[in-house]
Amino acid sequence: MSAVVLIVDDDPVQRRLLEGQLRRLGHDVRTAEDGSGALDALSTPGAAYDLVFLDLAMPGMSGLEVLARMRELEIATPVIVQTANGSIDAVIGAMRAGATDFVVKPVGPERLQVSIRNALKVDALAGEIRRIGRSASGTLTFRDLPTRSPEMAEALRLARRAAGSNIPVLIEGESGVGKELLARAIAGSGERRGKPFVAVNCGALPANLVESILFGHEKGAFTGATDRRLGKFAEAHGGTLFLDEIGELPPEAQVKLLRAVQEGEIDPVGSKRPTRVDIRLISATNRDLGVLVARGGFREDLYYRLNVFPLRLPPLRTRRADIGDLARRFLARFAAEEDRPVSGISGAALALLERHEWPGNVRELENAVFRAVVLSDGPDLLAADFPQVCAALGETPTERPSAPATEEAGVTASFFAAELEGPALRLTDPSGRLRTLEALETDVIRHAIRHLDGQMTDVARKLGIGRSTLYRRLKDLGLDQECGEQDTKPGEAAA
Numbered sequence: 001m002s003a004v005v006l007i008v009d010d011d012p013v014q015r016r017l018l019e020g021q022l023r024r025l026g027h028d029v030r031t032a033e034d035g036s037g038a039l040d041a042l043s044t045p046g047a048a049y050d051l052v053f054l055d056l057a058m059p060g061m062s063g064l065e066v067l068a069r070m071r072e073l074e075i076a077t078p079v080i081v082q083t084a085n086g087s088i089d090a091v092i093g094a095m096r097a098g099a100t101d102f103v104v105k106p107v108g109p110e111r112l113q114v115s116i117r118n119a120l121k122v123d124a125l126a127g128e129i130r131r132i133g134r135s136a137s138g139t140l141t142f143r144d145l146p147t148r149s150p151e152m153a154e155a156l157r158l159a160r161r162a163a164g165s166n167i168p169v170l171i172e173g174e175s176g177v178g179k180e181l182l183a184r185a186i187a188g189s190g191e192r193r194g195k196p197f198v199a200v201n202c203g204a205l206p207a208n209l210v211e212s213i214l215f216g217h218e219k220g221a222f223t224g225a226t227d228r229r230l231g232k233f234a235e236a237h238g239g240t241l242f243l244d245e246i247g248e249l250p251p252e253a254q255v256k257l258l259r260a261v262q263e264g265e266i267d268p269v270g271s272k273r274p275t276r277v278d279i280r281l282i283s284a285t286n287r288d289l290g291v292l293v294a295r296g297g298f299r300e301d302l303y304y305r306l307n308v309f310p311l312r313l314p315p316l317r318t319r320r321a322d323i324g325d326l327a328r329r330f331l332a333r334f335a336a337e338e339d340r341p342v343s344g345i346s347g348a349a350l351a352l353l354e355r356h357e358w359p360g361n362v363r364e365l366e367n368a369v370f371r372a373v374v375l376s377d378g379p380d381l382l383a384a385d386f387p388q389v390c391a392a393l394g395e396t397p398t399e400r401p402s403a404p405a406t407e408e409a410g411v412t413a414s415f416f417a418a419e420l421e422g423p424a425l426r427l428t429d430p431s432g433r434l435r436t437l438e439a440l441e442t443d444v445i446r447h448a449i450r451h452l453d454g455q456m457t458d459v460a461r462k463l464g465i466g467r468s469t470l471y472r473r474l475k476d477l478g479l480d481q482e483c484g485e486q487d488t489k490p491g492e493a494a495a
Contacts, residue, residue, distance in 0.1 A: 002324065003050035003120060004028045004148070008038040008066065009082075010058045014105065018053060018082075021109055025116070025454050035061030035069075042075050048146040048325070049077050051119055054099075056083040056090060067097035074143065076130065078123040080115050082107065109454035121343050124332035135181070138197045138239070140188040145181065149319030155182075155311055162309045163189040168261070170246075170306050171284040173313035176363030179284040180244060182313060187240040192280050196239030200232050203248035210253040212269050215260070221270025233266045233277045240280040246306065247287040247298060258302045281306075316358040316365065323354050326362060330369040331381065340373050344380040348397070352383045355393060442477045445470075449479075 005027050009015045012033075019029045030049070032038040035058060042049060056063035063081055070079070078100040083090060091102050100119045103111060127144075134140040142156055142163075162169050163186045171179045180199060187197050205213055212221075216231030233241060243249075249257065260266045261281060265274040283306045292298035316323065327345055335342045345353075349372075358364050372385035383390065383397035390397055427435060445463070452458045460470040474480045 002026050002028065003116065004030070004048060005116075006038060006041055006049045006052045006077075007031045008033075008035065008052060008058075008063075009055040010034055011055070014055070017106070021107075021112055021454075022053075024450065025109065025113060026450075027116070034058055035063070035066040038066055039069055039073070039075075042070065042077060043073060048148050050123070050325070051116060052077055052079045054079050054081050056081050056094060057085070064093060064097050067094070067099060071098055076123075076127065076143070078119040080119055110456055113454055117344065120328065121332060124328045125336055128329050128333040134188065135184050138184070138188055138192075138194050140181070140184045142185050142189060145185055146325065147319065148321035148325070149314065151314040152319050152322065155313055156185075158309075158311055159186055160189065162186060162311070165190075166280055168306055168308045169282045169311060170289075170309070171282065171311045171313060172289075173284075173286065174315050174361055175286045176361035177313040177315055178362050179286075179313060180242060182311070183240070183242045183282045183284065186282060187242075187280065190280070192239050196236050197242065198232050198236035198239065199242040199244060201244045203245035205249075207250055210250055211256060214253065215256060215266040216268035216271075216275075218268060218270035221268075225270070231266065231268060233260060233279060234268075234275065236279045237277050238279075240282060243281070243283045245285060246283040247285045247289055247292055251299070254299045254302050258299065258305060261302070261305045316361040320354050323358075323365065324350055326365055327353055327369050330366050331373060334370050334373040338373055340376065341379060342373050342376050342381060346380045346382050349381050349383045349386060352386060352389055352393070352395070352397070356389050357392075438477065441473070442479065445473065445477065445479060 005022050007015050007018050007022070007029060008031075009018070010033055015031050015033075019031060022029045030041065032041055038052065038054070042052070054063045054066060061069075063083075067079060067081075070077070079098065080101045080103060081094040081099045082103045082105055084105045094102055100122060101115045103115055107115075131140065131144045134144060142160055145156060147153055147156065159169075159182055169183075169186060171182055173179055183199075184197060187193070187195075200214070202210075211217075212225075212229065212231070214231050214233060216229050216234055217225050219225060219228045256267065260277070263274075264276060264278065266277055267274050289298055289303050289307065293300045293303050324345075327350070331342060331345060334340070353365070353368075360367075368386055368389060369381075371388070372381045375385045375387075376382070383395075386397075427440070445459075448459045448463055449456075452462065456467060456470065460467045463470065465473075471480075
């Protein structure tokens with residue numbers, strides 16, 4: 001799966017070499033010349049780096065100092081450190097400082113791919129655990145909501161401004177976009193961090209118990225009131241009250257809610273005197289409250305009290321750049337919960353997810369990944385593991401057949417098996433002349449390396465040749481530098 005990677009190295013040659021390898025593996029790469037530049041990049045609001053490759057030996061701020069500063073700034077991006085010195089002390093020091101993995105320069109593409117895959121898998125699971133824990137403790141922050149979408153980044157920027165005050169916030173957006181998660185991030189980033197966060201789904205409140213649930217009641221206030229009960233407003237005293245689906249609130253309760261918002265007082269059912277409450281109010285709706293007001297379904301004065309700082313969350317179909325990251329996070333969590341040996345998503349499956357419109361937004365994606373994890377029989381989720389998405393798109397996924405193995409050296413018919421997806425191989429040049437076998441072989445090998453993410457063992461197996469033959473042909477065809485294997489001898493590659 002594609003990732004956004006930050007390379008931190010003071011050596012421009014090493015930066016270019018690693019950048020080339022990472023781009024050939026399909027990753028988006030940014031670079032920094034020193035530790036200060038890396039911290040600036042990682043601290044930029046809206047930055048969404050998946051991985052950092054960090055050189056340990058740099059002038060000024062060393063790699064270990066960068067790791068220490070990242071920990072102080074609570075930057076949880078996984079780090080793979082690299083150095084020319086592969087001593088045990090260096091490894092232990094880097095791991096203790098928070099590194100996820102350690103590679104020695106120069107690193108080959110296969111080792112590189114394994115390190116990236118493992119780091120992203122561990123980070124996705126750790127991130128989900130961290131988000132769940134912080135959400136429960138009321139300490140969730142905007143750092144826990146990374147995004148690649150400009151629309152979502154703008155919504156988060158506005159939410160950060162709102163978090164610094166006690167201003168009432170109204171979050172608008174379709175069902176399933178993550179309105180409660182944003183509300184928790186606002187609460188966890190302000191002065192009421194760690195204080196009570198009470199969420200109420202107004203659409204699920206029984207009509208005859210709305211006032212009792214929101215404002216509480218005294219013992220004997222009505223038939224069945226055998227005990228005194230605190231309402232949600234009282235439970236949230238000192239913290240944040242989140243009223244989800246506020247547009248579903250009955251008109252009678254809207255009157256009392258208006259007084260509570262205006263005066264900071266509630267009237268429990270059956271109480272002789274009002275009770276003062278100190279809360280931060282965040283509301284959310286998937287309906288257009290302005291239209292409801294015009295139709296008389298919502299009080300206009302209450303609407304203006306709630307709609308002081310409106311925030312609109314974009315639907316998932318307009319932030320497709322986030323689908324891959326969200327799917328990876330859900331995959332890591334569900335694979336751990338269900339004890340399933342699934343660790344990745346195939347390119348075809350990811351492309352399928354990115355084509356879907358997701359009317360149920362993030363919640364629908366989460367459920368789709370959950371089902372796919374349960375259905376999956378291999379290490380990666382395939383397009384066939386998302387039958388409901390395929391049906392919605394009118395597509396029928398096909399399993400890729402295995403290419404027959406052969407010991408023949410050179411190019412064989414297995415090059416053209418269905419395993420090698422992509423554009424048709426051009427047999428003629430622009431002038432209409434037949435292309436040489438060497439040119440065709442170059443295209444096939446280059447395509448196989450890209451298609452199989454640089455996994456040279458798989459490339460050799462799928463092409464039906466030995467690894468030593470593959471490395472020899474890479475050198476003969478001038479592809480050795482392109483795939484980062486210029487320093488590998490055929491005999492060593494086959495070992």
